[in-house]
Amino acid sequence: MERLPSSPGERPEETDFSPESAYSATATVNEEGTVTDWSEGAQRLLGYAPSQVVGLPAADLLAEGAGDAAQRIPAEEERWSGTVALRHRDGRRLEVGLIAHRWTSTGGTAKWTVVSAVAGEPGPAWDASLKEWAFAQSPCFLAVFDADLRLVRANAGMERTLCLTEAEMRGLRLPELAPDPVSDETERKMRLALETGEPQYVDAFVRPTGASAEHGWATTLAPLRDPDGRVRAVSLAAHDKTEIEGDLPQMLVPNVAAARIGTTLDSARTAQELADAAVPRLADFAAVDLLDPLPRGDEPSSRTVAGPVTVCRTAVRSILEGSPESQVAVGETTVYPALSPPVECLATGRGAVFGTTDPAIIRWVAQDPAAGWTGAYGTHSIMVVPLRAGGITLGLAVFSRHQSREPFQQEDLSRAEEMTNTAAVSIHNARRYPREHTSTMTLQRSLLPHTLPPQAALVEIASRYLPAGTEAGVGGDWFDVIPLSGARVALVVGDVVGHGIRAAATMGRLRTAVRTLADVDLPPDELLTHLDDLIIHLSADDTDRDGSGDAAGGIGTTCLYVVYDPVTRRCTVARAGHPPPAVVSPEGSVYLLDVPAGPPLGLGGLPFETVEVELPEGSILTLYTDGLLKDRDYDIDEALDKMFAALARPASTLETVCDRVLTALLTHRPDDDVALLVARTRALHADKVVVLDLSSDPSVVAHARRHATDQLTAWGLEEASFVTELLVSELVTNAIRYGEPPIQLRLIHEDTTLICEVSDSSNTAPHMRRARIFDEGGRGLLLVAQLAERWGTRHAPVGKTIWAEQSLVGF
Known part of the structure; x- marks a missing residue:
């Protein structure tokens, strides 16, 4: 097998190494120890091009005396880290810290992804000031990533999560530390936090070794600012999901709950997700009603809601088993009477909070027997909120409290409006998606050949x-x-x-x-x-x-x-x-x-x-x-x-x-x-292509015409000779008069096309113009354009080619 070049006397290839910036060097090694992939960063680090490394044993990259530990990757481990002595292409010995991840495909094929962080020159000082910013602005155990999304600081919680020390992780990106789709999504949100300066949230995080799939974290990504207010880094704080749902203050709950609303383009499921998110965090009972039928089109609603309104009960949720507060089953329709709080909510487009003794509620109960639940089960506070998106009213949500002693407050209404807005946007998109999908498909297919x-x-x-x-x-x-x-x-x-x-x-x-x-x-x-x-x-x-x-x-x-x-x-x-x-x-x-x-x-x-x-x-x-x-x-x-x-x-x-x-x-x-x-x-063989070199002498034009005529006769295309002679004459004359030697004529015979090309070494491209009555020139390219089906100029690194195509259909 070919060995890697190692002579110190050889000139190493350009590695494009920039000491100012950090980068990652990655390689892939199969179970047999053969290198199967070699990144640009790896080439920068060791000087070998992929063609020099891929297919060779990884052991060939080790320096002398690297040790047995570096020559054998433990097959029983899923991750390995350590320092290995590697050999640069110019013979130098490099001590490199490596992390290796074991990947096993569904087909049972295993491989190792090996990654190393190569540090550049020191940039912004990651000193005590940065540590103070990070830990001051982060809610719990965290990691800090710089503007290039490379880890610069991690606390003990992050070390326990990934089973790696901070020193082993420093300089690597999150997907390199924990290869997982969740890591890719988290890194995308980190970049968004850096660019916008706004916190980002991810309802997942990478699992520690040995943890079950159900165990995980909700992740907060917070931009870190220096004293001048510039975003310099981003902190990653991972919270246990059970703590989010049970221990965090109630004011944080709707932000988490809203992330669980609208996970699909299914209106009924979105409505149920809204009800589930509200109970028991915000209310003891929730019902979601959509207008029946839902408005058509995307135009804003202009009709004033005054009379009775028919709705379809789409979702309910209660802390009581069986949701006895709902007198209407899911999937059934009901009618809200005129001037009732739900109709007023739909008419004004604004939510409202009521006590059960309010005159509006009493009047509603008197008009609608199905509203009797408002006086049962100890209900004392009611909130109605419209579902609106894109200027269109889609329905409303009704919330109530009977177990919770505190009545709804204005902040509760604000949180409910945030949640219903999220649901309304998803329902609106669910209605638009089939139509937009069809429109997009029509546009896409019309633009493709x-x-x-x-x-x-x-x-x-x-x-x-x-x-x-x-x-x-x-x-x-x-x-x-x-x-x-x-x-x-x-x-x-x-x-x-x-x-x-x-x-x-x-x-x-x-x-x-x-x-x-x-x-x-x-x-x-x-x-x-x-x-x-x-x-x-x-x-x-x-x-x-x-x-x-x-x-x-x-x-x-x-x-x-x-x-x-x-x-x-x-x-x-x-x-x-x-x-x-x-x-x-x-x-x-x-x-x-x-x-x-x-x-x-x-x-x-x-x-x-x-x-x-x-x-x-x-x-x-x-x-x-x-x-x-x-x-x-x-x-x-x-x-x-x-x-x-x-x-x-x-x-x-x-x-x-x-x-x-x-x-x-x-x-x-x-x-x-x-x-x-x-x-x-396929190939056009020599019998379909002829080439003639010409001198820069006007007398060769006649020779070029005869050569073209003879070749057309050999191809059985005598009927195309007249037009071809004119094209050859004009193109060769132009090349001699305005171009530079050497000059070459080429004829190509395709199945239904005859191509005439004249090349010279001048880079000046001709252009067609209309000749005046007494002009001696200017008609050549006009004649070519009239005789040929297509013509044009093709530039080369040196010179150009003027070509003209004739259709042979009918000859």
Whole structure:
């Protein structure tokens, strides 16, 4: 097996190490001790590129005398930490602190994720002042994360929770300390706390080793400010859930309860969640009634509520068994009489508190026998609160107290309004979701290509698009196939951040931009750079318009752009944070193209890299969005294995390949959109392409015409000779007159297209203009535009190519 280079005399690769900033170095090692993944941070730390490390034994990275403890990872442990002596590519010995997490997939495959925090130069002093801020502003045991969301301080409670010392955790991010979806969500809320300066709440936290799934914490994330009021860090405080529900002051309860309202887009369930959240924390009895029928449309309610109102009893909850206070069963309708407190609440849109001896309550009982409960069970205080969202009244909630001695106060009404507002928004969204989902799906499908154009560069093309099956709705995944000059073709797959109509609309704008940029034959890396600038402008425009930074312009969008040339069989690829394409060779082997990831679009100022590879004829290119690999039942490595296995199986058509890939990877409706594009390559052989080198002499124009005529005769295209002679004459004359040598003529014969190309080394692009009566020139490109079906200019690193296409249909 190849050994890692270790000679001190070798020049190490550029590691791009920046002493000013901290970073994480991560690697993945399988059970056999082989390195399977190598991050950019690991390359910065040790100097080895992924291609030099992946596939080799991890023991090769150890320095001499590293010790037996570092050479064997305990198989019986789920986590290992310690200091290991590693060997840098230039031969240096590095003492590195490591934490290793054991992962076992559902298929039983185990691997270790190894992570190390590399400290940069000291930044802001994490001294006694910061400790005072953290512990002064945090309610209980905590950890402190700096502006890069790396841990800088942890108390004994955090150490007990994660079974790691503060020294072992310092410098790592929460997902690196405790790999878990809850950690990812908590880190997202931490970043929000830093950016907004507002506390954030998460109704979960990572479990300590050995704890059951039911045991956990509600987490408070509080921004920490210096004496000048600037947010410098964020504290994470985890509270035991039982303490939140039983020991915290009552004024905190509605904030916790509101987080449990509206967990689904189900109106009845949301109503029940409202009732459950109110009893017994706020009231002894709660009933939620929705208007029957619910208002249609999204227009604000303008009708004045005066007469009797029919409602449907949607949810009830009582501290008494069986909820005897409710004279109406859940699912049944009842009518509130005119001028009753519920009708007044609906009419004014404001909540109110009543005692049972108030004249309004007495009058209600006299009009409505079903209101008799207000004088029973010891009820002494009643509160009615409307459910309103988007200017629409949806119903009301009725609360009462009979066991609690204290009557409702104004602060109780405020807390009830907060809870009912949360429920009303969820119910309103539940009504709008089916309609908006249909609208978004219609928009999304109208913006995606309905049919894929036939391409001479590709024998076969197949695609699939599956919208997300979650409540988040349809996203902004897209794909496209774009014909380019010179018989080439561009394949594009992208993923716009977010879901809903806004994401679909942003997708349409980006797809149009990609087609426009591809039409001017930009190289893949330059195209992504222009697309990056466009997203920055779109985001700025949308933020200025609505005052929010809701990634409206698509910041975080990923894109993969592939250009295939059937003449050279060269495939040019660049990607912006998108998964790399998979390739199936004609022999059946499957691999991922090694393409630098590049940053997601919209970040600005960061470069994109292009990779060029030669593909044998008959290779299969597979482009996809990350939703294909995000199955909740297995990890990314398993997903790739399943995809590779599906692609490796022989198939008569690419439609079959698409079906096999989706069947293998998707066991249920996907949680995220899935776009899949599969293409098989072909080559234009020498008998379809001829090249003629020309000198910069006007006398060679006639020779170029004869050469073109002879070649068309050989191809059996004599009927196209007249137009081709004119095109060749004009293009070669322009190159000689205005270009620079060397000059080259190329003819390409596709099935139904004849392409004439003339290249020279000048970077000056011609432009068409209308010649005046006595002008000697200016008519050439106008003639080319009239004779050719398409024409244009394609720039190269040196020089340019003017091309013109003729349709051979009918010849």
